[in-house]
Structures are given as structure tokens and as C-alpha cells.
Amino acid sequence: MSANNNQDKRLFLLDAYALIYRSYFAFIKNPRYNSKGLNTSAMLGFTNTLEQLLNKENPTHLAVVFDVHAPTFRHEMYEAYKATREEMPEDLRKAIPWVRKIIEAYHIPILEKEGFEADDVIGTLAKKAEKEGYQTYMMTPDKDYAQLVSENIFMYKPGRGGNEVEIWGIPEVQENFEVQTPDQVIDILALMGDTADNIPGCPGVGPKTAMKLISAYHSVDGLYEHIDELKGKQKENLVEHEAQVRLSRKLAEIIQDVPVEFDESKLVMDEPNWQKLQEIFNELEFRSLSQKLAPPQPQVQQQLSFEQGTLFGEAQPAATAPTRRDDLAHIENTPHEYYLVENAMQRASLRAELSVQEEFCFDTETTGLDTHTAELVCLSFSFRKGEAYCVTLPENREEALRVVQEFRLVFGDENIRKVGQNIKYDILMLKQYDVEVNGTLYDTMIAHYLIQPELRHNLDYLCETYLGYQKVETVSLLGKKGKSQLTMRQVPLEQMKEYACEDADLTLQLKQVIDPELDKTGVRPVFEEIEMPLIPVLADMEATGVSLNTRELDAYAKVLREQIVTLEQEIKELAGEKFNLSSPKQLGPILFEKLKIDTNAKKTKTKQYSTSEEVLAKLVDKHPIVGKILEFRGLKKLLSTYVEALPQLVDAKTGKIHTSYNQAIAATGRLSSTNPNLQNIPIRDENGREIRKAFTASDENHLFLSADYSQIELRIMAALSKDPHMLEAFRNNQDIHAITASKIYKVPLEEVTSDMRRKAKTANFGxxxxxxAFGLSDRLNISRSEAKELIDGYFENFSRVKQYMDECIKVARDHGYVETIKGRRRYLNDINSANAVVRGVAERNAINAPIQGSAADIIKLAMINIWNELRQRKLQAKMLLQVHDELNFDVPKEELDEVKQIVKEQMEGAVDIGLPLTIEMNAAPNWLEAH
DNA sequence: GCGATGGA
DNA sequence: TCCATCGC
Structure with a gap:
């Protein structure tokens, strides 16, 4: 719906704060940031709304109205007014001056009046304009404005989530509020109240009742004149709260006599200051809006012929209507040439083209997400913008294999760079079809991970922010997640082609846009020297998999189950009742109310008793039940997470466990492991060790070799801070935790007790x-003052460490980021936050990120070098697992000496940080004995 | 501090 | 969704 436009006096009044709030929260799940870490959601949303208005409605007069932050007459009337409204988020507060700058650049007048709110100013102006013969549109999502609507005054509600704009005239107000005249909206609000504005209303009266009462009695006054006609609780409530209702009516009424002047000459639409706008958009990094400012180019519309439901059966049950943002380009309004490649001849000509490219982008569509069980459905390729090819694959595996094999040469060509989004997945899929991918890799997901580690890196998001383009949504093809979701096989061919080609085309386009950012952020060396060469290493590790002794685990499961049952009985006896002791919700009241183990028990955010390990560990002496619960928990976790779960994840084809490494999750640069997570296999307690024992070498001719860096992070801290005491300790290969304890507690090294060492160790890890300090006191179960003393003692003795930490924070404040030794960046947007807690987190990250991130850089380099060396020497040994500072291998016995030498050399020599990096290494039949 | 997982 | 627990 578009506003009536046979008028030359069309005034639009925008409620600035309401629109800004709405814009900000519209992006709350997927906030936009520029590279400086500024949250730009509000600016982007507001500008888009404004652009849509300008393009669609062509206003003759326009103004934006702001509230002034001073107590208004409503506060004087009712002090709780708007008190429940949460304080404005910091990001949003920072956005306001930007929005003002944007409005000024558009040459749109800003109106505000101290002591009055935007709705009062807008109401007054609308009425004045009406007298001058204007049609006024009040642009706001706030329904309170409905009371102002008249013949010539309309509410203009911006569209939400792809919905059309709604324009409310008198009929719409009558319909939505079930009133005869718009001013009765005030009476409705007076009765039902408004939580956002903290207008109290009458308790027990919601929208439905309010509408019913007003339609019967026309107004609040009318209602109270006939109050005797009502009865029961409703009447009681209304009588009791009459004063409150009448006050509410005053609060809800928008006043129309604000002392503002209606000067139409100042509100006339003007041409924006294009240059200024361009500057602002550049700074905010609004790429698609910037493009719109460029001189308009004729849009070529390409008509696509979809032949849905003809060749491939009926329509698609899962298909969902697309929800599009109308400020973005998408497949239907963007010229593109996407081709199906279905027969041998077409494939041959595609191969010929691919073979002469310097680089091409490819993507695979499959029947699932697990590379070990999924099948390829098609391959898509792109090497020119807007052009892509989709090679369909037969359902029969043998036939599919033959077709995929045809592309073996181009994929294997060392001289062709391969571009992809999460390319490790595609490499693993192709591996299942005996195709190796060689040549330089370029993964757009990882590129973006290095440029903006904290944000999301999925293709949809990247296309929207960098290309101003909205991809075809996966749900519109496959339907929602769950049972009824289709696989790519069931999607009609033409649709699949459009989708698959779009992926390849956009990934290639994305590469062009994102690539310069690698230089701007200085992360190109990490990208080219670490992350890209690591991809084939990880793919190889994942494909190799690790052997698991399932028989041993099954036997252990039985033992555990028996222990658990016994414990469960004992606990229930002690508690005196049956309950589910895996449920903290049920356990809490039993411990703290029934057994009264602790009279002032800690509670969680959600008002439940906290029954966490650290809380219970402190109460272990108070009641025998506590120890048993802890033991029960530990065993149960062990059983469900590892002993029972792991054997089920053994791959039927290979007989091994294949984890999957994610290279673009952890903000510090570490890898993470899923499906299963092999980076958290128990080690510390006795029970857990059985599980490590089940990870074995591939057979009796192989050994499990485990190598881990000793104290790599502390060594890095010593190197980065150049603290003389630490450096000395490491150069002399001394026990760093004992040295730390001896310094902090001012005792000779020989007199350090195990408790001192333990505390010093925790401080080091801290x-x-x-x-x-809070976390440290919690962890060591010591008071906060003792923790603080510990930390102070630490800094006194390791003053360069303290100095280094302060420097990290300063660097973060000055530049907005910190770096690892290899230039991996972490941005710390909150480092200057006014909120001390938020700022504290950022400060600790500023210290921690260079240390943890550098360790990640180092082990990744070692992995690449070891992998290359093993390959070059044509050794059979295989790298199996990475656990942050540890690497594990499956080594044929006869290769052991050579492999050990390679591993030691490459791990210790990965980088020179100015002090020795040392490793510990061991070979045994299983992981437990090797570690 | 972070990341992954299982259970209610 | 939250809580608890494993690893580094």
C-alpha cells in the first residue's frame, strides 16, 4: 500500500527514537558491525527505512522529531513514568549521534522541544499542518499515535520483516481498536495501560476488556458514570483504581498544543548532500547503500524460466515462501547465467574451460552434513562473476563416481587455485569419491574469520554484508529442519541448479571483495602461511580417524552402570525419598530445604539452588550425601558422554572415530572439535583414564605417539613480557610453578609446600x-582478599608480566585490537565500555588472546610442517588428533625413531620466540600410556 | 577464559 | 533453554 499521492502538500513526520529502537532490535540476533567494531545496526536500519520512504512516497515536506532528554510534564505528573523501560544499550546510545549526522546529510530538518516528547511535537505539528491543507503521515511503529488520526492525518507504520508498510487512516484505527473515533484510543490505553511507557492502566483489564468497555460507554468518563451497571471483580478493580485510570488517561493523551512553530518553508524536501552521505556510509561500511548513491545504472532484468512441477513431479512440499529484505539484491532481480551440465559433452567442455583458469570456485551439494555418510548430488563451479555451472550426478553411486572422476585432473591441478566457502567440507566429500584437491586454497569463511573473528562467517551473512545480496534461503528449498526436511536429491533440478550455482558464483564474488580486507587487517600472512595450508592437514586427519577399542569400553560401561546403580540407591536412602538426581531442579530443594546442608545456599540466575561442582565440593564434609552425589555425577557424565556415546560414532566403513575440526569458531585462533569432541577426553581423574585407554594405535604393528608442548603458554608469556625471572626459569628448565610459589610466598625453593605450589599454579593458569581475582578465589576456594594478595604478590615478583599486561590493554584501547606473534588479530570492542564488568572481560581477553593465540599459531605451523615432512619422506605414519598443545600420531613401529625425530624437530622449531620450546613425547599401544 | 556435549 | 562438566 502506498500513501495517497494526488497532493502537493504531503508532510512526513518521523518519530526518531521509536524508529531507531526498532531498527536496532531488528538486528539484535545478527547485529551489524563495521571493521572498527562499531555496532551499526541502528544506523543501517534507520537509513534503510528512510530510503524506502523517500523512494516510495516522494514526500514534499519532511522532518525528523527527537525526544529531548529532560523530564517532561509527564514525569512531573507521575514519577514512575517510563521507569520500567530498560536503560538504553550502550551500542544504541553510541548510534544516536550517527543517525543525527545521517539525517543532517540528507538535509532533513531535526525538530525537538525541551520538556516534550516526540509524539507531542508530532501531534501538534500534524494538527497545525492539517489547518494549512496538508496531508500528514506520522511515521512510527508506536500504536499510541492512533489517537491523532483524522481525515488528513495518517499513521505510517514501517514494514516489518519484509511486510508491507501499513497506513492507518480512520477506518483502520476503528478496526484495530474497535472504536468509533480515534480519540477513544486514549480511553482504551488509559484502561489497558502500556508497559513500555509504564502507563499503569487498570489491573485485570487488558486490550480485549478495554475495547469492550469503551465500545459500550464511549469513554473513561462515560464508564465511570455507568459504573453501577458493571459487577463482580471487574467493577471492584475499576472502582478501586479510578484515580490511577484517570491519571493513565492523562499520561496516554498526546498533547496538541506544544509551543512549536509550524514553518512549512523549513520542512520542504531538499536534495541531500551526496558527498557527505557517501563519506558517512563509507565510514560505517554500508556497501550496498554506498552503491546506490553511485550514478544509477540501467538494470538488466533477466527473465528466468522455471519449469516447476513438470518434469520432476508435483510441487515441492517443503518449499517455503522467501522472506526477503527489500534493500538487498537477490536472485530474481540480479542478472545471472547459471547452467546445468548434464551430459558427457557438456562436462567435457566445462572441464576444458576449468583447466585453463588460474582459479575457480567450487561447491558441492550433498544429501547430508556428515561427510562420511552423505552422497554428492551435484558439483557447482564458477570462474566469472555472475556465471556458474552445475554438474548433476546420478543417484547410483558407481555412476556418480565415474562422473566425479572426470574432474580429477582439474581438482588435482597444482597450478589452479581453488576457492570455496568452508572448503574442507568439499575436499572431504571429494575424498569419498577418490578425488584429491591440490593447488593453493582460498576459503572465504576462514578469510572472514581472520578479518572478524568474533562475528559469524556463514555464507548468507557474508553475502548480505559484503555484497548487499540475499541468497536463496535454504529453508525455501528444503523446508524447516526436522523430519520433513528434504534432502538436496528431492529438490527439482532447476531449483537446485539456481541454488548450487548461486553458492559458487557468490563465493567467488565474495572472495574479490573480502581479499583486500586481508591486507587492511594485516592477516594475510596468517591466512596464507597458516590457515590455508592447514586445511589439507585437517582434512587428512579427519579422514584417517582414530581407532577405538569398543570391546573394552563396553565392558567398562557395565562396571560403571553397576557403580551408578549402587550410588543411586545409597543417595536415595540418605535423602529419604525417590527423585531424579540428574535434575538439579529436584536436587536443590532436597539438599538445601530438606537436609538443610547449607542455610544460605547460592542461587543461580533463574532462582534455582546452585548445585554445581564448586558449590558442592565445599559442602562435602557437611553430609555424606554430597560426596556421593559428586561421584554419581562424575560417573554419569563419563558414561553418557564418552563410554556409551563414543562406540556409536565409530564409522561403519572405516571402523574408526572421525572427529571434525572447526577452524573458524574460537576467537583466539584455537581449533575446536565436534562429532565427537575429542579435545575433552578425560585425563585427570582415575575413572576417566579408562576412556583414554580405549583410544589405541591402529593395530599391533603400530604405536600411539603423543607429543605435547610443556608450558607453551607460560613460555609465550615469558617471551612476550621478557620477564627476567620467568625467562631464567625456563632457560634452566626449572619447575615454573614451584619457582612462582617460592617468589610469591618468599620462601626458598626447597620449602615450597604442595599447597603453595598448587596455588601458584592456579595463579599462572589464571x-x-x-x-x-573473583574467578581465582572461586577456583582455589580462598577468600577474595587472599586471592588479591596472591595476585599482588605475583605482580611484585614478576613486574614485567604486570607491565606486559598493562601494555596489552593499552594496545587494545589505542588500536581496538591485539595481535599474536603471527599477526592474528582479536578485536576488543568493549575495551572502552563504560560498564566495568564488560570492560573487565575485554581487558582480560586483551591479555589472554595474544598468549593463547600465539600458542595456536605455533602448533598449527608445527602440524603443517610435520604433515609435509611425513609426506615427502613417504612415511606411513599418520597425524590423528590435535588437543591445543598436543599432537597424536599413529606410527608403524619401524618408523618410530624417524617420526619421533621429525615431530620433535618441527614442534620445537616451529618458531623462534627467544627461548626454547620443549616437548614431551611418548609412544605406547594406547593414548593413556603414551600421554 | 573458551568450546562441545548430554540431560531435564 | 539452562545447567553441569570435560578439556586446554
């Missing part, structure tokens, strides 16, 4: 993991 620094590495960036925990606060």
Missing part, C-alpha cells in the same frame, strides 16, 4: 585463561 593469567593464561584471563580469569579475574
Amino acid at each position: 593469567i593464561i585463561y584471563g580469569i579475574s
Whole structure:
């Protein structure tokens, strides 16, 4: 719907704060940031709304109205007014001056009046304009404005989530509020109240009742004149709260006599300051809006012929209507040439083209997400913008294999760079079809991970922010997640082609846009020297998999189950009742209310009793049940997460466990492991060790070789801070935790007790993991003052460490980011936050990120070098697992000496940080004995 | 401190 | 969705 436009006096009044709030929260799940870490959601949303208005409605007069932050007459009337409204988020507050700058650049007048709110100003102006013969459109999502609507005054509600704009005239107000005249909206609001504005209304009266009462009695006054006609609770409530209702009516009424002047000459639409706008958009990095400012180019519309439901059966049950943002380009309004490649001849000509490219982008569509069980459905390729090819594959595996094999040469060509989004997945899929991918790799997901580690890196998001383009949504093809979701096989061919080709085309386009950012952010060396060469290494590790002794685990499961049952009985006896002791919700009241183990028990955010390990560990002496619960929990976790789960993840084809490494999750640069997570296999307690034992070498002719860096993070901290005491300790290969204890507690090394060492060790780790004094006291079960003394003692003795930490924070404040030794960046947007807690987190990250991130850089380099060396020497040994500072291998016995030498050399020599990096290494039949 | 997983 | 627990 478009506003009536046979008028030359069409005034639009925008409620600035309401629109800004709405814009900000519209992006709350997927906030936009520019590279400086500024949250630009509000600016982007507001500008888009404004652009749509200008393009669609062509206003003759226009103004934006702001509230002034001073107590208004409503506060004087009712002090709680708007008190429940949460304080404005910091990001949003920072956005306001930007929005003002944008409005000024558009040459749109800003109106505000101290002591009055935007709705009062807008109401007054609308009425004045009406007298001058204007049609006024009040642009706001706030329904309170309905009371102002008249013949010539309309509400203009911006569209939400792809919906059309709604324009409310008198009929719409009558319909939505079930009133006869718009001013009765005030009476409705007076009765039902408004939580956002903290207008109290009458308790027990919601929208439905309010509408019913007003339609019967026409107004609040009318209602109270006939109050005796009502009865029961409703009447009681209304009588009791009459004063409150009448006050509410005053609060809800928008006043129309604000002392503002209606000067139409100042509100006339003007041409924007294009240059200024361009500057602002550049700074905010609004790429698609910037493009719109460029001189308009004729859009070539390409008509696509979809032949849905003809060749491929009926329509698609899962298909969902697309929800599009209308400020973005998409497949239907963007020229493109996407081709199906279905027969041998077409494939041959595609191969010929691919073979002469310097680089091409490819993507695979499959029947699932697990590379070990999924099948390829098609391959798509792109090497020119807007052009892509989709090679369809037969359902029969043998036939499909033959077709995929045809592309073996181009994929294997060392001289062709391969571009992809999460390319490790595609490499693993092709591996299942005996195709190796060689040549330089370029993964757009990882590129973006290095440019903006904290944000999301999925293709949809990247296309929207960098290309101003909205991809075809996966749900519109396959339907929602769940049972009824289709696989790519069931999607009609033409649709699949459009989707698959779009992926390849856009990934290639994305590469062109994102690539310069690698230089701007200085992460190109990490990208080219670490992350890209690591991809084939990880793919190889994932494909190799690790052997698991399932028989041993099954036997252990039985033992565990028996222990658990016994414990469960004992606990229930002690508690005196049956309950589900895996449920903290049920356990809490039993411990703290029935057994009264602790009279002032800690509670969680959601008002439940906290029954966490650390809480219970402190109460272990109070009641025998506590220890048993802890033991029960530990065993149960072990059983469900590992002993029972792992054997089920053994791959039927290979008989091994294949984890999957994610290279673009952890903001510090570490890898993460899923499906299963092999980076958290128990080690510390006795029970857990059985599980490590089940990870074995591939057979009796092989050994499980485990190598881990000793104290790599503390060594890095010593190197980065150049603290003389630390450096000395490491150069002399001394026990760093004991040395730390001896310094902090001012005792000779020989007199350090195990408790002192333990505390010093925790302090060391505290620094590495960036925990606060609060966290340290919690972890060591000591008071906060003792924790603070510990930390103070630490800094006194390792003053360069303290100095280094302060420097990290300063660097973060000055530049907005910190770096690892290899130039991997982490941005710390909150480093200047006014909120001390938020700022504290950022400060600890500023210290921790260079240390943890550098360790990640180092082990990744070692992995690449070892992998290359093993390959070059044509050794059979295989790298199996990475656990942050540890590498594990499956080594044929006869290769052991050679492999050990390679591993030691490459791990210790990965980089020179100015002090020795040492490793510990061991070979055994299984992981437990090797570690 | 982060990341992954299982259970209610 | 939250809570608890494993690893580094």
C-alpha cells in the first residue's frame, strides 16, 4: 500500500527514537558491525527505512522529531513514568549521534522541544499542518499515535520483516481498536495501560476488556458514570483504581498544543548532500547503500524460466515462501547465467574451460552434513562473476563416481587455485569419491574469520554484508529442519541448479571483495602461511580417524552402570525419598530445604539452588550425601558422554572415530572439535583414564605417539613480557610453578609446600585463561582478599608480566585490537565500555588472546610442517588428533625413531620466540600410556 | 577464559 | 533453554 499521492502538500513526520529502537532490535540476533567494531545496526536500519520512504512516497515536506532528554510534564505528573523501560544499550546510545549526522546529510530538518516528547511535537505539528491543507503521515511503529488520526492525518507504520508498510487512516484505527473515533484510543490505553511507557492502566483489564468497555460507554468518563451497571471483580478493580485510570488517561493523551512553530518553508524536501552521505556510509561500511548513491545504472532484468512441477513431479512440499529484505539484491532481480551440465559433452567442455583458469570456485551439494555418510548430488563451479555451472550426478553411486572422476585432473591441478566457502567440507566429500584437491586454497569463511573473528562467517551473512545480496534461503528449498526436511536429491533440478550455482558464483564474488580486507587487517600472512595450508592437514586427519577399542569400553560401561546403580540407591536412602538426581531442579530443594546442608545456599540466575561442582565440593564434609552425589555425577557424565556415546560414532566403513575440526569458531585462533569432541577426553581423574585407554594405535604393528608442548603458554608469556625471572626459569628448565610459589610466598625453593605450589599454579593458569581475582578465589576456594594478595604478590615478583599486561590493554584501547606473534588479530570492542564488568572481560581477553593465540599459531605451523615432512619422506605414519598443545600420531613401529625425530624437530622449531620450546613425547599401544 | 556435549 | 562438566 502506498500513501495517497494526488497532493502537493504531503508532510512526513518521523518519530526518531521509536524508529531507531526498532531498527536496532531488528538486528539484535545478527547485529551489524563495521571493521572498527562499531555496532551499526541502528544506523543501517534507520537509513534503510528512510530510503524506502523517500523512494516510495516522494514526500514534499519532511522532518525528523527527537525526544529531548529532560523530564517532561509527564514525569512531573507521575514519577514512575517510563521507569520500567530498560536503560538504553550502550551500542544504541553510541548510534544516536550517527543517525543525527545521517539525517543532517540528507538535509532533513531535526525538530525537538525541551520538556516534550516526540509524539507531542508530532501531534501538534500534524494538527497545525492539517489547518494549512496538508496531508500528514506520522511515521512510527508506536500504536499510541492512533489517537491523532483524522481525515488528513495518517499513521505510517514501517514494514516489518519484509511486510508491507501499513497506513492507518480512520477506518483502520476503528478496526484495530474497535472504536468509533480515534480519540477513544486514549480511553482504551488509559484502561489497558502500556508497559513500555509504564502507563499503569487498570489491573485485570487488558486490550480485549478495554475495547469492550469503551465500545459500550464511549469513554473513561462515560464508564465511570455507568459504573453501577458493571459487577463482580471487574467493577471492584475499576472502582478501586479510578484515580490511577484517570491519571493513565492523562499520561496516554498526546498533547496538541506544544509551543512549536509550524514553518512549512523549513520542512520542504531538499536534495541531500551526496558527498557527505557517501563519506558517512563509507565510514560505517554500508556497501550496498554506498552503491546506490553511485550514478544509477540501467538494470538488466533477466527473465528466468522455471519449469516447476513438470518434469520432476508435483510441487515441492517443503518449499517455503522467501522472506526477503527489500534493500538487498537477490536472485530474481540480479542478472545471472547459471547452467546445468548434464551430459558427457557438456562436462567435457566445462572441464576444458576449468583447466585453463588460474582459479575457480567450487561447491558441492550433498544429501547430508556428515561427510562420511552423505552422497554428492551435484558439483557447482564458477570462474566469472555472475556465471556458474552445475554438474548433476546420478543417484547410483558407481555412476556418480565415474562422473566425479572426470574432474580429477582439474581438482588435482597444482597450478589452479581453488576457492570455496568452508572448503574442507568439499575436499572431504571429494575424498569419498577418490578425488584429491591440490593447488593453493582460498576459503572465504576462514578469510572472514581472520578479518572478524568474533562475528559469524556463514555464507548468507557474508553475502548480505559484503555484497548487499540475499541468497536463496535454504529453508525455501528444503523446508524447516526436522523430519520433513528434504534432502538436496528431492529438490527439482532447476531449483537446485539456481541454488548450487548461486553458492559458487557468490563465493567467488565474495572472495574479490573480502581479499583486500586481508591486507587492511594485516592477516594475510596468517591466512596464507597458516590457515590455508592447514586445511589439507585437517582434512587428512579427519579422514584417517582414530581407532577405538569398543570391546573394552563396553565392558567398562557395565562396571560403571553397576557403580551408578549402587550410588543411586545409597543417595536415595540418605535423602529419604525417590527423585531424579540428574535434575538439579529436584536436587536443590532436597539438599538445601530438606537436609538443610547449607542455610544460605547460592542461587543461580533463574532462582534455582546452585548445585554445581564448586558449590558442592565445599559442602562435602557437611553430609555424606554430597560426596556421593559428586561421584554419581562424575560417573554419569563419563558414561553418557564418552563410554556409551563414543562406540556409536565409530564409522561403519572405516571402523574408526572421525572427529571434525572447526577452524573458524574460537576467537583466539584455537581449533575446536565436534562429532565427537575429542579435545575433552578425560585425563585427570582415575575413572576417566579408562576412556583414554580405549583410544589405541591402529593395530599391533603400530604405536600411539603423543607429543605435547610443556608450558607453551607460560613460555609465550615469558617471551612476550621478557620477564627476567620467568625467562631464567625456563632457560634452566626449572619447575615454573614451584619457582612462582617460592617468589610469591618468599620462601626458598626447597620449602615450597604442595599447597603453595598448587596455588601458584592456579595463579599462572589464571593469567593464561584471563580469569579475574573473583574467578581465582572461586577456583582455589580462598577468600577474595587472599586471592588479591596472591595476585599482588605475583605482580611484585614478576613486574614485567604486570607491565606486559598493562601494555596489552593499552594496545587494545589505542588500536581496538591485539595481535599474536603471527599477526592474528582479536578485536576488543568493549575495551572502552563504560560498564566495568564488560570492560573487565575485554581487558582480560586483551591479555589472554595474544598468549593463547600465539600458542595456536605455533602448533598449527608445527602440524603443517610435520604433515609435509611425513609426506615427502613417504612415511606411513599418520597425524590423528590435535588437543591445543598436543599432537597424536599413529606410527608403524619401524618408523618410530624417524617420526619421533621429525615431530620433535618441527614442534620445537616451529618458531623462534627467544627461548626454547620443549616437548614431551611418548609412544605406547594406547593414548593413556603414551600421554 | 573458551568450546562441545548430554540431560531435564 | 539452562545447567553441569570435560578439556586446554
